[in-house]
Amino acid sequence: MRALVRPAQYLALALYILFLGFPLLWLISASVKSSGELNSLTVSLLPEQWHWQNYSEALDRQGLVRSAGNSLGVALASTALVILIALPASYVLARLKGKVRLAGIGWILVSQVFPVVLIILPLFLILRTLGLTDSLVGLTLVHTTYMLPFALWMLQGYVAAIPVELEEAGAMDGATRLRVLRTIVFPLLAPGVVATAMFSFVSSWNEFFFALVLLQSPENYTLPITLNMFIGGEGKVSLGPLAAGAVLAAIPSIVFFTLLRRRLTGGLMAGAVKG
Amino acid sequence: MKIRHAALAACLLGVVLTACGSGESGDSGPVKLTFQSLSDQPGAIEQTKKTVDEWNRTHPDTQVEIVQAGWDGVYDKLITQFNAGSAPDVIHYEAAGIVPFAKDGYVADLTPYLPEAKRADVTKGVLDSVTVDGQVIAYPTEVQSYVVFANKALLQQAGVTIPTGPTMTWDQLREIAKATTKDGKFGLGWGLSSPTASFVAMAPAFGGKYFEGTGDAMSVSIGEGEMALPQLVNAMAYEDKSILPVTLTQSGTKALAPFYGGQVAMTIQGSYQAANIAKDAPQGFDWAVLPPLAGPAGPAQASSAQTLSVNKDSAHVEQAAAFIDFFTSTENLAAINEADGLIPPTNSAREALAAKVGTKNGWDVILSSGQHLTSAPYVFADKYAQWKDTVATPAYQQFLAQKIDAAGLASQLRDGWQNISR
Numbered sequence: 001m002r003a004l005v006r007p008a009q010y011l012a013l014a015l016y017i018l019f020l021g022f023p024l025l026w027l028i029s030a031s032v033k034s035s036g037e038l039n040s041l042t043v044s045l046l047p048e049q050w051h052w053q054n055y056s057e058a059l060d061r062q063g064l065v066r067s068a069g070n071s072l073g074v075a076l077a078s079t080a081l082v083i084l085i086a087l088p089a090s091y092v093l094a095r096l097k098g099k100v101r102l103a104g105i106g107w108i109l110v111s112q113v114f115p116v117v118l119i120i121l122p123l124f125l126i127l128r129t130l131g132l133t134d135s136l137v138g139l140t141l142v143h144t145t146y147m148l149p150f151a152l153w154m155l156q157g158y159v160a161a162i163p164v165e166l167e168e169a170g171a172m173d174g175a176t177r178l179r180v181l182r183t184i185v186f187p188l189l190a191p192g193v194v195a196t197a198m199f200s201f202v203s204s205w206n207e208f209f210f211a212l213v214l215l216q217s218p219e220n221y222t223l224p225i226t227l228n229m230f231i232g233g234e235g236k237v238s239l240g241p242l243a244a245g246a247v248l249a250a251i252p253s254i255v256f257f258t259l260l261r262r263r264l265t266g267g268l269m270a271g272a273v274k275g
Numbered sequence: 276m277k278i279r280h281a282a283l284a285a286c287l288l289g290v291v292l293t294a295c296g297s298g299e300s301g302d303s304g305p306v307k308l309t310f311q312s313l314s315d316q317p318g319a320i321e322q323t324k325k326t327v328d329e330w331n332r333t334h335p336d337t338q339v340e341i342v343q344a345g346w347d348g349v350y351d352k353l354i355t356q357f358n359a360g361s362a363p364d365v366i367h368y369e370a371a372g373i374v375p376f377a378k379d380g381y382v383a384d385l386t387p388y389l390p391e392a393k394r395a396d397v398t399k400g401v402l403d404s405v406t407v408d409g410q411v412i413a414y415p416t417e418v419q420s421y422v423v424f425a426n427k428a429l430l431q432q433a434g435v436t437i438p439t440g441p442t443m444t445w446d447q448l449r450e451i452a453k454a455t456t457k458d459g460k461f462g463l464g465w466g467l468s469s470p471t472a473s474f475v476a477m478a479p480a481f482g483g484k485y486f487e488g489t490g491d492a493m494s495v496s497i498g499e500g501e502m503a504l505p506q507l508v509n510a511m512a513y514e515d516k517s518i519l520p521v522t523l524t525q526s527g528t529k530a531l532a533p534f535y536g537g538q539v540a541m542t543i544q545g546s547y548q549a550a551n552i553a554k555d556a557p558q559g560f561d562w563a564v565l566p567p568l569a570g571p572a573g574p575a576q577a578s579s580a581q582t583l584s585v586n587k588d589s590a591h592v593e594q595a596a597a598f599i600d601f602f603t604s605t606e607n608l609a610a611i612n613e614a615d616g617l618i619p620p621t622n623s624a625r626e627a628l629a630a631k632v633g634t635k636n637g638w639d640v641i642l643s644s645g646q647h648l649t650s651a652p653y654v655f656a657d658k659y660a661q662w663k664d665t666v667a668t669p670a671y672q673q674f675l676a677q678k679i680d681a682a683g684l685a686s687q688l689r690d691g692w693q694n695i696s697r
Contacts, residue, residue: 036555039528041536061317117351124359133361212348213355216309216363229345232315236547237528 031243054240067226078143090155158192309363318614377412388596400649413582415620429540452517455540462517464539466530480570486652495692550616564637577651618645666691
């Protein structure tokens with residue numbers, strides 16, 4: 001009986017992974033099917049004929065590569081800006097006592113209340129004054145502004161979880177404030193920073209509405225806008241090329257997560273031991 | 276969605292006054308126009324580019340730049356652009372979408388630029404749908420009708436004579452559907468997951484209008500004419516059992532799969548699907564477009580045309596109107612509609628396209644259906660989109676699932692309109 005437990009666990013895990021991965025498998029399958037097969041009654045995971053033209057059509061038709069480059073640039077820049085601003089701010093927010101902290105927390109919460117559709121016009125007008133509509137720099141600033149409150153909220157939670165006694169012990173041992181931050185706080189905060197960076201990157205990578213309204217020139221379009229153009233009026237959808245585009249669009253996110261995953265788990269373990 | 280629009284409108288009140296920027300450089304050199312195009316098919320994108328290139332080549336003083344955009348989210352994009360004073364000069368949209376902008380004063384009156392000959396060339400009902408307070412606020416470019424696609428082999432196997440002639444009646448359709456429902460196959464597949472658009476568009480054949488009056492005084496009218504088609508579908512689905520039940524909950528495109536698979540003998544679709552059927556149907560699949568459907572009141576259908584308008588704040592309204600006049604020439608309209616699989620809204624372009632494409636892929640029947648397109652009162656009903664999404668579609672779905680009866684459907688449609696119009 002005991003010998004069956006481990007295989008059963010692996011089986012359950014495999015089924016769970018299959019369950020989670022099925023939409024992606026189906027997407028990949030759809031990306032290599034012809035439109036005739038996608039519209040047929042026969043349902044199969046493996047295509048009858050591999051229709052690679054969907055990929056070339058996706059790449060040719062809408063400037064997908066250029067859009068991916070724009071998305072990547074905006075997502076990396078806004079993620080870097082968010083972390084740069086949120087890291088010190090979250091430390092202050094977590095460690096500070098009194099009314100300023102309460103006001104800060106209140107501002108973060110209130111800023112999450114407004115729907116994006118309410119703030120898009122004022123934002124548009126400000127950016128137009130600055131000459132930053134239809135600009136990837138403008139979009140980066142908007143993404144940074146929009147993601148910052150949640151990133152702050154996330155990171156200040158991670159900071160608050162680090163016992164203040166560790167910092168006090170460092171200070172007792174003669175470490176300066178900066179050294180305490182560099183050698184004690186930041187290493188323990190690494191998993192939080194990585195998680196926040198992942199959140200910021202994905203939020204910016206997937207963001208649609210601001211990009212839709214702010215960007216006018218096709219050469220500035222980000223990936224969600226470009227993929228959206230595979231969906232036409234009257235319910236017309238170029239399903240094969242759209243699926244191919246979506247598969248290609250998922251690759252940078254997967255690479256980014258793979259690169260950061262080691263830091264995330266490493267950081268978590270470091271935190272566990274030291275905490 | 277409507278809540279978002281209401282919220283945005285509220286926001287606009289506070290900031291619209293600050294939106295009045297100059298934006299004009301006053302530079303010398305050619306006039307530059309931006310043209311926000313929503314063309315979504317590769318052929319149509321190519322054709323749009325070709326037309327614009329031709330304009331730019333022949334009009335060095337007015338250069339047009341295409342700004343390619345997508346249909347999804349275009350309302351939000353336009354409302355922001357209009358209010359921030361940064362909308363493109365030439366705007367591609369549909370009549371039902373641009374009319375509210377015209378009512379709010381964002382769109383230029385194109386009447387002075389519309390030659391009489393051109394006005395006479397446009398199908399009257401379509402021209403009516405882009406006329407607001409006597410002003411033509413957009414040039415129609417493409418329209419679609421709903422047509423019946425038939426699997427000829429299944430009709431022949433059932434001993435049905437494939438209808439020909441200028442029109443066929445709904446009674447004929449019902450008879451053919453009954454005759455071809457056998458051996459596990461169904462006569463009709465009709466994707467009615469979002470049935471409102473089809474029912475409203477096809478109601479004129481039964482004398483149905485749905486909306487009456489103008490502006491704020493617009494009221495919904497649910498009588499025999501409006502109820503006839505839903506009741507007919509209900510009878511075909513549950514009395515005749517000649518409609519494949521699953522298609523009643525599918526989108527139009529999804530309902531093509533059982534058509535390709537020989538599970539249904541006919542399907543009602545937007546006319547543009549002819550191009551997709553030609554491309555996607557299995558090899559050897561013998562299909563035809565049946566004559567336009569006619570009800571007791573004739574073969575009329577209401578249609579919201581795709582249109583081109585000019586931003587009222589454009590510094591070059593006259594040049595923009597001239598470009599639209601060029602874009603909607605007989606030759607250009609025929610080419611763009613051929614690429615998109617849609618119907619030109621002018622008689623001359625329909626004739627030109629008919630001469631070019633002949634009977635291939637049912638083009639002759641599809642183009643002939645264009646002459647029956649009539650004005651669409653719903654285009655002028657400000658709350659139509661909200662009524663459609665929140666009232667009509669759920670009510671029709673309940674009716675088609677036999678959760679409510681005809682009286683219940685009528686009262687939901689009527690009361691729902693009154694509630695959202697308060």
